[in-house]
Amino acid sequence: MEAAARVIARRGVRGLRVEELAAEAGVSTALIYYHFKDRAGILRRTLEFINDRAGSYTTERAPDAAPLDPRQELEQALLLELQDDDTIRENSTAWGELRASAIFEPHLREDLAKATLVWVQEIADLLGRVRPMATAAALAVAAERLTALVEGLSMRWLSGILPLDHARELVLDAVEAELERLGRR
Amino acid sequence: MEAAARVIARRGVRGLRVEELAAEAGVSTALIYYHFKDRAGILRRTLEFINDRAGSYTTERAPDAAPLDPRQELEQALLLELQDDDTIRENSTAWGELRASAIFEPHLREDLAKATLVWVQEIADLLGRVRPMATAAALAVAAERLTALVEGLSMRWLSGILPLDHARELVLDAVEAELERLGRR
DNA sequence: ATGGATTGACTAAAATTTCAGTTAGAGTCG
DNA sequence: CGACTCTAACTGAAATTTTAGTCAATCCAT
Numbered sequence: 001m002e003a004a005a006r007v008i009a010r011r012g013v014r015g016l017r018v019e020e021l022a023a024e025a026g027v028s029t030a031l032i033y034y035h036f037k038d039r040a041g042i043l044r045r046t047l048e049f050i051n052d053r054a055g056s057y058t059t060e061r062a063p064d065a066a067p068l069d070p071r072q073e074l075e076q077a078l079l080l081e082l083q084d085d086d087t088i089r090e091n092s093t094a095w096g097e098l099r100a101s102a103i104f105e106p107h108l109r110e111d112l113a114k115a116t117l118v119w120v121q122e123i124a125d126l127l128g129r130v131r132p133m134a135t136a137a138a139l140a141v142a143a144e145r146l147t148a149l150v151e152g153l154s155m156r157w158l159s160g161i162l163p164l165d166h167a168r169e170l171v172l173d174a175v176e177a178e179l180e181r182l183g184r185r
Numbered sequence: 186m187e188a189a190a191r192v193i194a195r196r197g198v199r200g201l202r203v204e205e206l207a208a209e210a211g212v213s214t215a216l217i218y219y220h221f222k223d224r225a226g227i228l229r230r231t232l233e234f235i236n237d238r239a240g241s242y243t244t245e246r247a248p249d250a251a252p253l254d255p256r257q258e259l260e261q262a263l264l265l266e267l268q269d270d271d272t273i274r275e276n277s278t279a280w281g282e283l284r285a286s287a288i289f290e291p292h293l294r295e296d297l298a299k300a301t302l303v304w305v306q307e308i309a310d311l312l313g314r315v316r317p318m319a320t321a322a323a324l325a326v327a328a329e330r331l332t333a334l335v336e337g338l339s340m341r342w343l344s345g346i347l348p349l350d351h352a353r354e355l356v357l358d359a360v361e362a363e364l365e366r367l368g369r370r
Numbered sequence: 371a372t373g374g375a376t377t378g379a380c381t382a383a384a385a386t387t388t389c390a391g392t393t394a395g396a397g398t399c400g
Numbered sequence: 401c402g403a404c405t406c407t408a409a410c411t412g413a414a415a416t417t418t419t420a421g422t423c424a425a426t427c428c429a430t
Contacts (some may be wrong), residue, residue, distance in 0.1 A: 010414075011289055028376065028377045029424085033421065033422075034376075035375095039420065099340055100197075102344040102346075103282075103340075103343045103345075104195075109346065141355060145358070147316065148341060150337070151335055151337035151340065152332075152336035153337075155336065156336075159284060159300055160298075161287075161294065174320065174330055178362070181365070202386090204385075213410065213412075214386085214411095215387090215388080215389085215411060216410055219410070224385095
């Protein structure tokens, strides 16, 4: 599964070749077919793997650091996919691929819609913790904007046209802007 | 080139088959190779074509409507890719595909980077017309955020998880927020 | 010695690319 | 005019390459 994640990060879901995956994992192609039914099965299992793994990582923090306040938690949650770490880059790439593939493969849409909704809701909750007086509707649209922005910036970062640091700054500025906005109502 | 844009919008960059393109264009596959060096050449030229074509269309307006003020022009420019029109949807889809493909095909990156830069600069200029007192740096980051947001929302719209109207509202709200922000410095 | 894990060598199908021409029209000369 | 040459656009068919998927044989831990 780790080899599959690496290959997908390198070639994309649609660029994954079973032979390349086998080489990456250091085994024969036949063994891949012994463990997985077919190419679609490889993809399905790998996306599950990536999904599970995405839930488990978080931004690194010194073990003795002070606990995060809601604002910091919000920022961390939004910057989760924008980190200079091989695993995270693999996960972000795979997610981006999934999003892009969903345009052409309707059966992927359901999973994508669900995952997106969960993420947006999570961000809306965190925004609500920083701005307890804001209405649910205002929090929802702010969360939609922030998450869509992160997705757009993530794509630019991964395609090498935007440095990671800059992408992160843009997100933090946007958080600042949205919070100011929610505060002034 | 029009046929290529249609096929890419239907199947994606990596789903484009030279044979399908030939059929769509009503010619033989051999003719494709007469006019283009190879598959990569088709892709490169199609990217240019889509890029050029994106520059030529604009939101429809009644012929007797009042001329646009800078704020309206800005909004139109950002909403350009988010319209319920076959050609525009086709262009947006193809454009999104090319962005996604550029992650895995470095030879596409240069064109992508250039086109993105031009767009960001255009939006920065329009922002500057609405907020003449803002610094160039502030305009630039605002433009980067707005354009990245549009890209993120466009992807959600095209993959069917966000209604077009809602996407457009989110963009307009974001413009409002960025302009307020630029005004208060 | 048994059974799950593994492989090299293979097939079939699909996709890209090449090639040996054909065709239609434009220019040229007598 | 009209017989000719020349060329760009075009095609059918076949070569080549790429890729998913199969299978009989082998390895190896228990």
